[in-house]
Amino acid sequence: MEKPAKIADVAEAAGVSIMSVSRALRGIEGVSEATRARILAAAEDLGYVPSRLAGALAGSTSTLVCISVPTLFDAVFAEIIGGMRETLARAGLETIIETSDYDPAREAAWVARMVEWSPAALVLSGVDHAPRTVERLRGARMPVMELWDVAEDPVDLNVGVDHRDLGRRMGAHLAGLGYRRPAYVGITPGRDPRAEKRAAGLAEAFAEAGASLQQARVDAPPSFEAGRDGAHLALGLSPRPDVLCFVNDHLAFGGLAACDAAGLSAPEDIGVVGFNGLNINNVLPRRLTTTATPRVVMGKAAARLLVAALRGVRAERRLAMPARLEPGETTRPQA
């Protein structure tokens, strides 16, 4: 097994200097057509594979964008990533993805590891990080993007939606419909900061209407099953809730199933609400009342800002994306 060809081997084979090979392969001008052709042929012939490690080290030009998301099981993050990827790929950037499982400590460890690769940029989900992480990020020599949530004082770049406002608007809408015994159904507090903000917004809006928000929490990852279990818990609360606000549409669907099983149908017997407008909603016989958040567009916008920042282009650094309330058929005006 012979050793892989390096740039010097190509240079020798083509009868030129190493620098000419480097230039020819990178498409940098300053190499005559004839020489370039000879070099390309030699490289092809030797099966030459350039080493990015060496390239990045010498040129201090990284093409690595590191992205941290809480989980890949939530379509929200898959969509955001999908939106970013295309734009980033077009700019010649690789993406490396980590899942933190909603654990700030894991996120912190990841940041520490990633900076060792001298990436072009870091992308984190949300704006709530461990203090150590924030400190490290502020000292980082690369653009940092906080995505999906908005902050008063972001580390650097920030694109997201205002989850608290979303919760408040949903709460106001429901209160307006006449619901007065609302319950929030979510997972263990502290796991998902965005969810907590939506819950806080809901509570605020209902409080203004003179109603208090009960809570049912399941200690599990967000899932259909968690929605089912959470609904069971919520239905056992007293007073029995007249509307269940699930952390997202997946839980809402699980909850809907649980309500059905308990002989309660929405919207007749109970209101059911989700968040994030997930696509299961498109096939349900009755559309969930939910919110629409532009995840793919958000990803694209974030990627655009990031690329601009990397190119040193002067551009906005913060972007609050619009989100819509989508009244569905699982809630209705109360008597």
Added chain:
Amino acid sequence: MEKPAKIADVAEAAGVSIMSVSRALRGIEGVSEATRARILAAAEDLGYVPSRLAGALAGSTSTLVCISVPTLFDAVFAEIIGGMRETLARAGLETIIETSDYDPAREAAWVARMVEWSPAALVLSGVDHAPRTVERLRGARMPVMELWDVAEDPVDLNVGVDHRDLGRRMGAHLAGLGYRRPAYVGITPGRDPRAEKRAAGLAEAFAEAGASLQQARVDAPPSFEAGRDGAHLALGLSPRPDVLCFVNDHLAFGGLAACDAAGLSAPEDIGVVGFNGLNINNVLPRRLTTTATPRVVMGKAAARLLVAALRGVRAERRLAMPARLEPGETTRPQA
């Protein structure tokens, strides 16, 4: 903004040579406790961040495992990745994920890009790759894992389930129940090779029972909506199918909704079948007839084999995982 500290700065600050710093930071023995402590303090003090680029280049020791999956929207791949990650992380390996969107050309381009990073290993989904890709992989100097499907002649390592066999078993089961006008509902042929294998298995088994498998194809990514649209197509076939076999449980759920909307309920009026035992099944009022594939376990097993291969440990290189047929309540014996 001063330049980031490098190993030489730490060495100077601690009053030792560069090599001692290198050794101390990597925990290699041969450094006295006193010196090590002094070095660690100096490194901490300077906020020293080692460069992996330089380290990997000099030491030719990569910790990067590159993983390609078709999509992150299918929980199947999120679960496989989840299973692998933990084991890989414990072995000190980073993972970098790419989505090929079921496109062999994108996969090929990805392989070409990734080898430039001299990764520790490559992981691909499935065993059907572009010829160029296979060629490059066979010539690669690192372990290559093909995951989720099984091959007669894998490139290197291989862990997966036999999708054709799964299709055949499902077909035999349905034929045994008395279904004779089966239809397969999937996405555009050629996009998902595993799905095609399941379809082929179904067709075979039904052929043995003297029935022929009709097909309904939707040109869209696999999703709830595709299932709904596919079901509409399938219900328009003649003869009208007595059982719809969806490419996976998500499409099956979309199809179930479409059947309901058309006034057909399963299993009374029509049989509905999925694949892959996705977790939506856990909250449905009637469980889908489906198959259970051990994705998380598969990911773990794959990671284990990979780590063994990287350590040069002699271990098996191929593993066919067991898969179970799970009869549900959306099919029943036919008159």
Added chain:
DNA sequence: GTTATGTTTGTTACCGGTAACAGTCCAAGC
């Protein structure tokens, strides 16, 4: 024919580490 100018090519000095091979130092053994 000579000088100015631009294009192509080569040289040298790193980028920030690690492997392999010396030294150096000191206590133990003869």
Added chain:
DNA sequence: GCTTGGACTGTTACCGGTAACAAACATAAC
């Protein structure tokens, strides 16, 4: 006192590229 050997620490030569500058060459202008 003079080896001997082990525990530390340092030196040198890379790993595989790129940036910056210098040289060679050709063409155009005077």
